[in-house]
Amino acid sequence: MxxxxxxxxxxxxxxxxxxxxxxxxxxxxxxxxxxxxxxxxxxxxxxxxxxxxxxxxxxxxPEPPIWAVGDILWILASIIVLFASVLFMGSLIGNPALAAPGAAAAAQGAPRGVFAITRHPMMWGFALWAVAHVMVVPTPAQIILSGTIVFLALFGSAGQDSKKARLMGDAWRHWAARTSFFPFARQIGGATPWGDTIPRPHALFGGIVLWLVATWGHGALGYMVAGIWRWVG
CATH class of the missing domain: 1.20.58 (Methane Monooxygenase Hydroxylase; Chain G, domain 1)
Incomplete structure (x- = not known):
């Protein structure tokens, strides 16, 4: 093959x-x-x-890149991955979308931090990570790989909405009514104040640490040097 x-x-x-x-x-x-x-x-x-x-x-x-990649794209991609890392770390605590015993109780709380941004912060973290990789590695193989991850993350999130509504009933429907699928949709629509989206400490600092370690490891393992390590050291 x-x-x-x-x-x-x-x-x-x-x-x-x-x-x-x-x-x-x-x-x-x-x-x-x-x-x-x-x-x-x-x-x-x-x-x-x-x-x-x-x-x-x-x-x-080896495949030739479809477009040229310079510092501007690297900076944008690095910021996107940092944001994705904050979403991911924030999703690990108090996430009603996870299969956890306290999911229904978590759904009763007020959406704050990453959950005020989107009710699927983990899946959007994966999707944004994949998009950032296409930005700086624009090859057919990378586009196919990243497209697969984006599709699975976002299509899977939409399916999770239906599954959670069936399993959790009104608890999930109440949570879904106070959150958005797309990041910042409620803030742009004026339904939720922007201040609610400020990440909690575990999300912000955990995300920064994850971003620093992951981008450092990217170069240390022999792949392209990524993140701030492209300009530091």
Whole structure:
């Protein structure tokens, strides 16, 4: 199989397995395996297909960039990844979208920080991370890989809205009514003050640390030097 065909195949397998296990296959498997058993199977398949995808991407031959990449694009991409890191770290605490025992209770609170920005901060973090990579690595292979991540993150978030409404009922519907799918949509529409979007300390400082470590590791592992490390050191 040609490298590009293999990449596309693994992308389809990665997305297809996630969507199938998250929706049509989940009830039957969960009833047979139990919730814990299902989560184990889900995790194994997710990790295996992700490894296959990464290996296919790494096996791509060198490709010329579609557009020139200079400091301006690197600065924009670095800011986007920093924002994505803050969204991700903020999503780890008090997130009703996560499969946690306290999800319904968390949905009763007032949306603050990253949740005032979007009710799916983790998924938007992944999507923005992928967009930033296309900005500075504009090759066909990177576009396909990043497009796969963006599609899975945002389509999966939309599906999660439906699933959570079914599982949590009024608790989720009340949360969804006070939050937005798209980042800053409520602030732009005037429904929520901009001050509510100020990230909480664990999101802000955790996001900065994650961004610094991840971008440093990018160069340390032999990939392109990223973030502030392109201009520092």
């Amino acid at each position: 040609q490298p590009m065909s293999l990449l596309i195949t693994t992308c389809v397998l990665f997305v297809g397995s996630h969507l199938a296990l998250s929706h049509p296959l989940r009830p039957g498997l969960a009833s047979r395996l139990g919730e814990r058993g299902f989560q184990i199977v889900y995790s194994i398949i997710a990790i295996a297909t992700f490894i296959m995808l990464v290996q296919a991407w790494r096996g791509m031959p």
